[in-house]
Amino acid sequence: MDSSRYASFTTKDFLADDDFVSAVISPTDASTRFWKQVAEHYPDKQEAIAQATTLIRGYRAQDTFTNASRQAELWKRIEAEVGPVEAQPKVLQLRPRPLPALLRIAAAVVPLGLGSLFFWYNQDQHFETAFGEIKTVEMPDGTQVLLNGNSSLTYERGWGKNSREVWLKGEGFFRVAHLNKDSTHIKPGERFVVHCNDLAIEVLGTTFNVNNRHAKVDVGLVTGKIKLTVAAANKPASSVVLAPGDYVEYAAKTISPKKKLAHPETLVTWCKRQFIFKDGKLGDMLKVLEDTYGYQIKYSKTAVQELKIEGEINVTGVEALLETISASLHVSIYQNGKQIIVN
Amino acid sequence: MSSAEDALLLWDLFKQGDWNAYTKLYNQYFKLLNNYGYKFTKDINFIEDAVQDLFVKLWTTRSNLGNPLSVKNYLYKSLRSTLFRKLQSNSRFTEIQDDNSLPFEASFDQAVIATEQEQELRVKIKVVIDKLPARQQEIIYLRFYESFDYEEISDIMNITIASTYKLLYKALHSVESVFKDSNISNSF
CATH class of the missing domain: 1.10.1740.10 (RNA polymerase sigma factor, region 2, helix turn helix motif)
Structure with a gap:
């Protein structure tokens, strides 16, 4: 390397020199040797070199903010938004009745063109899941809805032209395709609305979980922004806007105050047939088995339902859940087919 | 590789x-x-x-x-x-x-053990750099902390390479004042 150009360098020039800067930041034996030679060769540049070095090293001694403790958490949010859906094989089922296995494979393989043709000429589209069944519904706009057991999703013929509206019973996780390009001009077809009884959930593109059972709707938002509106006959509609991690319950015409979930991604653990409860009450935990798996639960004493498991449990599968409850609350649980008796 | x-x-x-x-x-x-x-x-x-x-x-x-x-x-x-x-x-x-107009601010770790002279200088560097306009602070960061080269900086900041040089020189001009009355020995 020719060093003659350094004869006229000032501190500023050294700081602007690529070779010099990289020799300070990531020195190699060769580069250190070279700069030593330059300093010896031009003694009057020694101060400038020293100043430039000190400045770079001093500047680099600043704090780093890595946010490392949030790395895994944020990844889960990203995964929930775009990650592979870990549900059962995709089945486009056009009738409530389950198709024979062979037909089911055929339905999945038939090019989408045929399927969407069917969509247009069919009346209301209706998808249902049996107890314990989890199904992905792929809508014409690319929106994915993961339906939990004992749930249904309905939308009208010619869907998506003027508006994207669906009706949900039971529980579903929505990953809505974002069509809006300009948030100041929202076209009607870009709006996506989920109706649960008289509650409307309005979104542009986002991921959230809705549980509409027992005259009560629970809504938890994973990413994006949604607006909930309650339709009322006599008074103006009331609405609430949710931010990521917000969770509300709607019952008796009223939306509860917003709660902030520490782990919004746990809203959709049911996709993996996982059960996660924090300080869960026995009654609430077994209610899930009734709702989505079709079990009938009988209690010898109603007070048993109030027993609580302190802390968090995280198990996969019905059997594991029953074992955990039985062991930690010292209750006997008998299972006979779809009947569960708690003593 | x-x-x-x-x-x-x-x-x-x-x-x-x-x-x-x-x-x-x-x-x-x-x-x-x-x-x-x-x-x-x-x-x-x-x-x-x-x-x-x-x-x-x-x-x-x-x-x-x-x-x-x-x-x-x-x-x-x-x-x-x-x-x-x-x-x-x-x-x-x-x-x-x-x-x-987006602010840009580097923070400095006070916990790093340094000699008194280094400590003093670090404070000076911080004072001088904190006073720079946001974009000048950003280019200093990209250059001396992230060690991006001129081409990369021009790409990140969405300016021409000529402007990148100009902006860095402007920033360095102010930074030089850190050394007005300090004596530093050779570090190589």
Whole structure:
């Protein structure tokens, strides 16, 4: 390397020199040797070199903010938004009745063109899941809805032209395709609305979980922004806007105050047939088995339902859940087919 | 193989839809991106949302992405524009038209053990740099902390290479005043 150009360098020039800067930041034996030679060769540049070095090293001694403790958490949010859906094989089922296995494979393989043709000429589209069944519904706009057991999703013929509206019973996780390009001009077809009884959930593109059972709707938002509106006959509609991690319950015409979930991604653990409860009450935990798996639960004493498991449990599968409850609350649980008796 | 080449290989796999490669990209750059974002805002939720938006957009548009100069470079550039865009849409009613107005601030670790002279100098550096306009602070950061070269900086900050030189020299002109009356011995 020719060093003659350094004869006229000032501190500023050294700081602007690529070779010099990289020799300070990531020195190699060769580069250190070279700069030593330059300093010896031009003694009057020694101060400038020293100043430039000190400045770079001093500047680099600043704090780093890595946010490392949030790395895994944020990844889960990203995964929930775009990650592979870990549900059962995709089945486009056009009738409530389950198709024979062979037909089911055929339905999945038939090019989408045929399927969407069917969509247009069919009346209301209706998808249902049996107890314990989890199904992905792929809508014409690319929106994915993961339906939990004992749930249904309905939308009208010619869907998506003027508006994207669906009706949900039971529980579903929505990953809505974002069509809006300009948030100041929202076209009607870009709006996506989920109706649960008289509650409307309005979104542009986002991921959230809705549980509409027992005259009560629970809504938890994973990413994006949604607006909930309650339709009322006599008074103006009331609405609430949710931010990521917000969770509300709607019952008796009223939306509860917003709660902030520490782990919004746990809203959709049911996709993996996982059960996660924090300080869960026995009654609430077994209610899930009734709702989505079709079990009938009988209690010898109603007070048993109030027993609580302190802390968090995280198990996969019905059997594991029953074992955990039985062991930690010292209750006997008998299972006979779809009947569960708690003593 | 250099880490930059490794990153480009990973990038290629990710573009083909390899979820594993995408996960690795996230894990490799998460901390760096957070640090960079933190220079613009201390609102951690805001930074996290921007990082999330950035990665979600990467995945959904992966088939249209090209091959960047370097992956790190591309991600910095994208995070920067995501932050600016989010900031503008958050304050649609205030008149932020010029992206130069986003503050940029480097913070210094007081806990690092240093000699008294070094400590004193570090404080001086901080005082001088904190007074620089945001864009000058940013170029100092990209140059001396991240060691990006001129071409990369011009790409990230979306200015010409000539402007990059000009901006850095302007910043260095002020920085020189740190040494007005200090004596430093040879460090090589």
